[in-house]
Amino acid sequence: MQRSGPRVLLFTIALALVPVAGLSAQTVGGTVGEAAAGGPLQGAVVALVDSLGRRREAVLSDSQGRYSLHAPAPGTYRVRAERVGYAAASSPSLALDSGEQVSQPLSMSPVHVTLAAVVARGVPRACTIRPENGEQAARVWDEARKALDATHLGGRAGAYEFRVRLFRRTLALPRLTITDSSSSIQSGFSRQPFATPVERLVTHGYMEVEGDSIVFRAPDAPTLLSDAFLDHHCFSLVRGRGSEAGMVGLVFAPLRGRRLPDVQGTLWLDGQTGHLRYLEYTYTRLPFASAEARLGGRVDFVQLAEGGWIVSRWRIRMPVLERKNPRAQPVVTAMVESGGEVLGVRTRRGAPVPMRAVSGGPNAAAIRGWTFLASSSPGSTPAP
Numbered sequence: 001m002q003r004s005g006p007r008v009l010l011f012t013i014a015l016a017l018v019p020v021a022g023l024s025a026q027t028v029g030g031t032v033g034e035a036a037a038g039g040p041l042q043g044a045v046v047a048l049v050d051s052l053g054r055r056r057e058a059v060l061s062d063s064q065g066r067y068s069l070h071a072p073a074p075g076t077y078r079v080r081a082e083r084v085g086y087a088a089a090s091s092p093s094l095a096l097d098s099g100e101q102v103s104q105p106l107s108m109s110p111v112h113v114t115l116a117a118v119v120a121r122g123v124p125r126a127c128t129i130r131p132e133n134g135e136q137a138a139r140v141w142d143e144a145r146k147a148l149d150a151t152h153l154g155g156r157a158g159a160y161e162f163r164v165r166l167f168r169r170t171l172a173l174p175r176l177t178i179t180d181s182s183s184s185i186q187s188g189f190s191r192q193p194f195a196t197p198v199e200r201l202v203t204h205g206y207m208e209v210e211g212d213s214i215v216f217r218a219p220d221a222p223t224l225l226s227d228a229f230l231d232h233h234c235f236s237l238v239r240g241r242g243s244e245a246g247m248v249g250l251v252f253a254p255l256r257g258r259r260l261p262d263v264q265g266t267l268w269l270d271g272q273t274g275h276l277r278y279l280e281y282t283y284t285r286l287p288f289a290s291a292e293a294r295l296g297g298r299v300d301f302v303q304l305a306e307g308g309w310i311v312s313r314w315r316i317r318m319p320v321l322e323r324k325n326p327r328a329q330p331v332v333t334a335m336v337e338s339g340g341e342v343l344g345v346r347t348r349r350g351a352p353v354p355m356r357a358v359s360g361g362p363n364a365a366a367i368r369g370w371t372f373l374a375s376s377s378p379g380s381t382p383a384p
Helices: 135-157 198-204 221-225 227-231 289-294
Strands: 002-004 006-008 026-034 045-050 055-060 066-071 075-082 094-096 101-103 106-108 160-172 177-190 207-210 213-216 233-239 247-254 262-270 276-284 296-303 309-323 331-347
Touching: 026 075, 026 094, 045 066, 045 135, 055 066, 055 135, 066 075, 075 106, 135 221, 135 233, 135 247, 135 262, 135 276, 135 296, 135 309, 160 309, 198 221, 198 227, 213 309, 221 227, 227 233, 247 276
Parallel strands: 006 213, 026 101, 026 106
Antiparallel strands: 002 309, 026 066, 045 055, 045 075, 075 094, 160 177, 160 331, 207 213, 233 247, 247 262, 262 276, 276 296, 296 309, 309 331
């Protein structure tokens, strides 16, 4: 009997420091401030945009509101700043000569975002290829995009040190009872929550067979933000009900005609604040369709008190397959679930970074310093 288990590409803690990129000849720097209070604004996504509207570089403003962007060549650029809860700010056109260094301050004003009224009853929820092509979907996507962008940039820069609990457990069918589990606690500077090559997803899909292993790939922030993902999925809106009451969901699904293994799911945002809460997704178009509904994952997002965004909790479920003989179709005999949760966050200098409270859910209270979250203990109990 042949048995193949999933190989997980998940939230790997990078213990090495992230190298600093080399400086370009032309630079634009300055500070991002809050218009009303006049103080520095940390955690804003500041991007350098060229004359064709293409983003050439992006960074997060630091604790003093400072940023520095490097232009790849002389030319005309603009600086644009975005932050969840604030109206976007943009500079006038800046003509950069070779080797020139320009200072450009930016000022941002708070804005109250409410998405609860976006999904109107009785209005057809059309599925658009790109969320920005639909007026209602574009508004929801704009808020989700800002949080995903900040999450990606913060992880890429290794801005925070995390203490995390990682777990892996085997779930027996049909009740998903935990039969085996292990966990560990690690600390380090996270670069990316997932390692997902976008180009490969387009050509090979979200599941591949490599020898005697099956590789499942999860949608990370860069994937969700990529043109490839937006071009190969359609989007619609849904009003949250039950445990999602008060939230607005941006639903995505692969386009018809695409036959590779793919993902479908929902980005859930708070209807009153527009804050991204979590992503739920399932795998689809797999060769073992009976198990598709249970295969997938969830990624929770939370905003830090200083304005940055992180992945606070995540999990992914994959099948354990068995073949009675080499010619037989694989049968799902169990599932493996892997994931983790953030126990604490610190800056590079060791200062605790509190998380902002979320109304309901696993992060209902602010987490300060090395405060530990309650975690499930191993045993033969049904999995959530």
